[in-house]
Amino acid sequence: MNLPLLIGLRYTRAKRKNHFISFISLISMGGIAIGVMTVIVVIGVMNGFNKEFQDRMLSTVSHATISAFQGEHLNDYQNAIEKVTAHPEVTGAAPYIRTEGMLQGMNTEGALIQGIVPTDEKQVTEFQNNMRYGQLDDLQAGEFNIILGIDLAAHLGVGPGDKVTLYVPEFRTTAVGITPRLKRFTVTGVFEVGMYEYDFKLALIHLKDAATLLRLPKGAAEGVRIKVNDLMQAPRIVRELGPRLEGFYRIRDWTQEHVNYFKATKTERTVMFIILSMIVAVAAFNILSTLVMLVTDKQSDVAILRTLGLSGGQVMGVFMVTGTLIGFIGTVLGTIAGLLFAININSIIATLESWFNTSFLAKDVYYISEIYADLHAADVLTIVGIAFGLSILATLYPAWRASRVQPAEALRYE
Structure with missing residues (x-):
C-alpha cells in the first residue's frame, strides 16, 4: 500500500492519547456535512419555489x-x-x-x-x-x-x-x-x-x-x-x-411582463448560494485547525519518519490524506442527508406545523403556501465540488508545516 496513504488513514482513527484530536476531526466532518446539507436543501427549495410559482403564474397568465x-x-x-x-x-x-x-x-x-x-x-x-x-x-x-x-x-x-x-x-x-x-x-x-x-x-x-x-x-x-x-x-x-x-x-x-421578478429571484438565488457556501468554508477552516493540532501532536512521529527516509512531499501526502478523508466523508454524508431532506421537505414541514400548531407559509403573506424542492444535478455537483475542493485546500498549509519539521529539533526533548 502507498505509505503516505496508509499512515494518513491511521491518523484518522483515535489512538490512546489523541482522542481529543479525533473528536475535533468528527466535529469538522459534521460541520462539512451540515454545510453541504444546508446548501442543497436551501437551493433545492428555492428552485422548487421558483418553479412552482412560475407554473402557477403561467397557468393564469x-x-x-x-x-x-x-x-x-x-x-x-x-x-x-x-x-x-x-x-x-x-x-x-x-x-x-x-x-x-x-x-x-x-x-x-x-x-x-x-x-x-x-x-x-x-x-x-x-x-x-x-x-x-x-x-x-x-x-x-x-x-x-x-x-x-x-x-x-x-x-x-x-x-x-x-x-x-x-x-x-x-x-x-x-x-x-x-x-x-x-x-x-x-x-x-x-x-x-x-x-x-x-x-x-x-x-x-x-x-x-x-x-x-x-x-x-x-x-x-x-x-x-x-x-x-x-x-x-x-x-x-x-x-x-x-x-x-x-x-x-x-x-x-x-418574460417582459414579469422581468423584475425573474431578475430578482435569479439575483437572490446567486447571493444565497454564496452566503450559504460560507458555512462550508467555515467547516473547512475547522479541518485546517484540526490538522494544525494533529501536526503539533505528531511532530515526533514526523521526525522519526523523516529519519527513516520519508521525503517532505510524502509527509505532506500523509496529512493531506487525513484532511481529505475528513472532507470526503463529511461531503458524502451531507449530500445524502441533503437529498433525503429535500425530497421529503413537504412532509417534514407538514409534521412540524402539526406539532407546533402553526403555519410557516401563511396564504395571505406568501404567494405559495406549500414548500417544494426541485433538485438539479448541476447544482448538487457544484455544491459537492465546492465542499470537497475547500476541504483539500484546507489541508495544504498544515501539510506544508508538517513537511518543514526538522527531525533534530522535534526529537531534542524526547
Missing part, C-alpha cells in the same frame, strides 16, 4: 399578450387572433377585458375583474382545470354570471347561486348626482389556482358582459392573450409575430 396603446382598445380582436394563430408554434389565443372593481356580498372587497370568452380561454390558461365548482362555460353572454377565486368567495361570504354586486369605475350622472356603474351578478363557479394573489383578487365574467359594463364598442377587447407550444421560446415567437400584425399593436411576452 398568458405566454404573450397583444394589446393596443395605453387607454385604447382592440376594436377588431378577431383579426389579430386570425393572424397570430396562423403561426405554427401558437397553440391558442383568447381576447380579454381587464378592469378593477369592488365586489359586495356579505362583505366588500376590491378585485381584478377579467372578461373572457370561455371557449377561447381554455386554450390559453388552466382555469378550467382549477375549477372547484362549476365550469367556465357557465359564463354566458347577457346572463351576467361571475366566477370567483376561492379565497375571494370565502371573504365575500358567498357561494354558487348567490348574488354579488359589482361596482366599476365608470361613473354616470343621475338625478342624485354622479354614481358609479354597478351590476348584480350571479356566482356560478369557484376556482382555486393555489396562489393567493389570484384566489383572493381575481373574478371572471363573460367578455360581452364586461364590454357592456364598461360601454365598449361591439367586438372590442382590451387585448389578446397567446399561448405557445414552448414557453421558453415565447420571446422569439413574439418577435416573429410583430410583422404579421401589420398595425399599431403592443406585443409582449411573459
Whole structure:
C-alpha cells in the first residue's frame, strides 16, 4: 500500500492519547456535512419555489399578450387572433377585458375583474382545470354570471347561486348626482389556482358582459392573450409575430411582463448560494485547525519518519490524506442527508406545523403556501465540488508545516 496513504488513514482513527484530536476531526466532518446539507436543501427549495410559482403564474397568465396603446382598445380582436394563430408554434389565443372593481356580498372587497370568452380561454390558461365548482362555460353572454377565486368567495361570504354586486369605475350622472356603474351578478363557479394573489383578487365574467359594463364598442377587447407550444421560446415567437400584425399593436411576452421578478429571484438565488457556501468554508477552516493540532501532536512521529527516509512531499501526502478523508466523508454524508431532506421537505414541514400548531407559509403573506424542492444535478455537483475542493485546500498549509519539521529539533526533548 502507498505509505503516505496508509499512515494518513491511521491518523484518522483515535489512538490512546489523541482522542481529543479525533473528536475535533468528527466535529469538522459534521460541520462539512451540515454545510453541504444546508446548501442543497436551501437551493433545492428555492428552485422548487421558483418553479412552482412560475407554473402557477403561467397557468393564469398568458405566454404573450397583444394589446393596443395605453387607454385604447382592440376594436377588431378577431383579426389579430386570425393572424397570430396562423403561426405554427401558437397553440391558442383568447381576447380579454381587464378592469378593477369592488365586489359586495356579505362583505366588500376590491378585485381584478377579467372578461373572457370561455371557449377561447381554455386554450390559453388552466382555469378550467382549477375549477372547484362549476365550469367556465357557465359564463354566458347577457346572463351576467361571475366566477370567483376561492379565497375571494370565502371573504365575500358567498357561494354558487348567490348574488354579488359589482361596482366599476365608470361613473354616470343621475338625478342624485354622479354614481358609479354597478351590476348584480350571479356566482356560478369557484376556482382555486393555489396562489393567493389570484384566489383572493381575481373574478371572471363573460367578455360581452364586461364590454357592456364598461360601454365598449361591439367586438372590442382590451387585448389578446397567446399561448405557445414552448414557453421558453415565447420571446422569439413574439418577435416573429410583430410583422404579421401589420398595425399599431403592443406585443409582449411573459418574460417582459414579469422581468423584475425573474431578475430578482435569479439575483437572490446567486447571493444565497454564496452566503450559504460560507458555512462550508467555515467547516473547512475547522479541518485546517484540526490538522494544525494533529501536526503539533505528531511532530515526533514526523521526525522519526523523516529519519527513516520519508521525503517532505510524502509527509505532506500523509496529512493531506487525513484532511481529505475528513472532507470526503463529511461531503458524502451531507449530500445524502441533503437529498433525503429535500425530497421529503413537504412532509417534514407538514409534521412540524402539526406539532407546533402553526403555519410557516401563511396564504395571505406568501404567494405559495406549500414548500417544494426541485433538485438539479448541476447544482448538487457544484455544491459537492465546492465542499470537497475547500476541504483539500484546507489541508495544504498544515501539510506544508508538517513537511518543514526538522527531525533534530522535534526529537531534542524526547
